[in-house]
Amino acid sequence: MNRPASRLPAIVEQHQKEVLTEWLSNQSASGASRAGRIQDAQLRDESQRFLGLFTKAIQEGIEFDTRSAQWAEVRDFLTELSRSRATQGFSPTQVATFVFSLKQALFKRVTETLKSDPAALANALWDATMVLDALGLYTTEVFQQAREQLIARQQEELIELSTPVVQLWDGVLALPLIGTLDSERTQVVMESLLERLVATGSSIAVIDITGVPTVDTLVAQHLLKTVAAAQLMGADCIISGIRPQIAQTIVHLGIDLSSVATKASLADAFALALKRRGLVVGRAATTPGG
Amino acid sequence: MDRIPILKLEDVLLVSIQVDMHDQLALTLQDDLTQKIVATRARAVLIDISALEMVDSFMGRMLGNIASMSRILDAQTVVVGMRPAVAITLVELGLSLPGIRTALNVDAGLVLMREVLARPDEPADGK
Numbered sequence: 043m044n045r046p047a048s049r050l051p052a053i054v055e056q057h058q059k060e061v062l063t064e065w066l067s068n069q070s071a072s073g074a075s076r077a078g079r080i081q082d083a084q085l086r087d088e089s090q091r092f093l094g095l096f097t098k099a100i101q102e103g104i105e106f107d108t109r110s111a112q113w114a115e116v117r118d119f120l121t122e123l124s125r126s127r128a129t130q131g132f133s134p135t136q137v138a139t140f141v142f143s144l145k146q147a148l149f150k151r152v153t154e155t156l157k158s159d160p161a162a163l164a165n166a167l168w169d170a171t172m173v174l175d176a177l178g179l180y181t182t183e184v185f186q187q188a189r190e191q192l193i194a195r196q197q198e199e200l201i202e203l204s205t206p207v208v209q210l211w212d213g214v215l216a217l218p219l220i221g222t223l224d225s226e227r228t229q230v231v232m233e234s235l236l237e238r239l240v241a242t243g244s245s246i247a248v249i250d251i252t253g254v255p256t257v258d259t260l261v262a263q264h265l266l267k268t269v270a271a272a273q274l275m276g277a278d279c280i281i282s283g284i285r286p287q288i289a290q291t292i293v294h295l296g297i298d299l300s301s302v303a304t305k306a307s308l309a310d311a312f313a314l315a316l317k318r319r320g321l322v323v324g325r326a327a328t329t330p331g332g
Numbered sequence: 333m334d335r336i337p338i339l340k341l342e343d344v345l346l347v348s349i350q351v352d353m354h355d356q357l358a359l360t361l362q363d364d365l366t367q368k369i370v371a372t373r374a375r376a377v378l379i380d381i382s383a384l385e386m387v388d389s390f391m392g393r394m395l396g397n398i399a400s401m402s403r404i405l406d407a408q409t410v411v412v413g414m415r416p417a418v419a420i421t422l423v424e425l426g427l428s429l430p431g432i433r434t435a436l437n438v439d440a441g442l443v444l445m446r447e448v449l450a451r452p453d454e455p456a457d458g459k
Binding site: 275 | 422441
């Protein structure tokens with residue numbers, strides 16, 4: 043880049059202390075500590091560290107690309123800061139403002155120092171704006187990434203949580219479904235059921251839909267697919283937990299469930315499963331005095 | 333050229349598919365199996381596909397065809413050991429193999445077959 047060397051680094055280094063004091067007073071005036079969510083001492087410490095790292099990085103020359111090695115330390119610091127603020131319930135704006143608010147204090151020093159040289163002043167201000175904007179945006183980016191990771195993990199956990207396959211008896215599995223069935227979940231449910239069928243060598247699976255709020259044609263189609271896949275592998279399915287309203291809906295929609303055994307309650311389905319396995323449940327002979 | 337071996341165990345023919353099926357192999361199997369059923373007067377065919385990792389619509393149809401041909405020749409077909417991924421694929425392809433009996437493994441397949449053969453004149457698609 044063919045342009046005069048920026049005077050910004052020198053000014054920052056020279057007036058670091060004044061800039062920090064002013065920055066801190068600006069921050070507390072604008073309520074950056076957000077009603078005591080973080081202590082003044084902590085904010086002070088963070089500001090000092092950031093300004094220190096910023097000063098150090100900028101001495102190596104003006105580099106607008108904050109992804110470069112020069113900014114690595116500043117980036118690490120901001121990543122940590124952004125993540126901790128995110129968990130403390132700050133908004134992205136508040137986190138980015140932490141960086142942007144440095145401008146006011148910095149510009150004041152730069153203006154005072156370069157009063158006599160408008161060209162150099164404009165140059166230095168431009169550099170400061172570019173760099174601080176990039177760093178501020180970086181905090182937002184990290185903030186968003188942290189949120190996205192959280193959401194992805196929760197989504198995964200939700201899918202895992204909501205599809206347990208339990209063994210009721212030797213050769214009898216149960217799949218209590220809770221929540222709405224969409225295509226993605228059906229895929230997960232189907233896979234985990236079929237894998238458990240193979241692993242346990244079970245020949246009967248009870249699919250309990252007590253926790254499924256509504257059954258429409260799509261959900262029914264997903265259910266029937268699961269049943270068909272289990273049948274292909276040599277296992278029979280029983281659908282249980284059909285509530286009265288759902289029975290009515292199924293008939294009104296004209297869904298044909300005649301290829302599957304259906305029972306009103308899980309207990310009935312379990313009894314049928316035991317019967318198909320040739321097992322009988324009976325009352326134990328009463329022992330004397332027992 | 334490759335062939336899939338067909339083993340005779342008493343009155344059951346056991347076909348174990350251990351290699352990747354390609355179309356020609358499937359057609360050869362269909363030929364061999366029908367001839368073998370007639371030659372040995374077997375009453376049942378057990379097809380073990382536990383090593384089969386991929387199916388396409390052609391393979392699905394072949395399995396269905398083999399079952400129908402066997403039935404015409406008075407032999408029951410049991411497909412055993414289908415993998416979860418294969419089952420899901422077949423369902424997604426809309427091939428639920430009606431009229432074919434299935435079992436989890438060869439053991440369960442033999443038990444099922446004995447049951448079926450013990451019941452005379454059972455309709456083939458009866459559950």
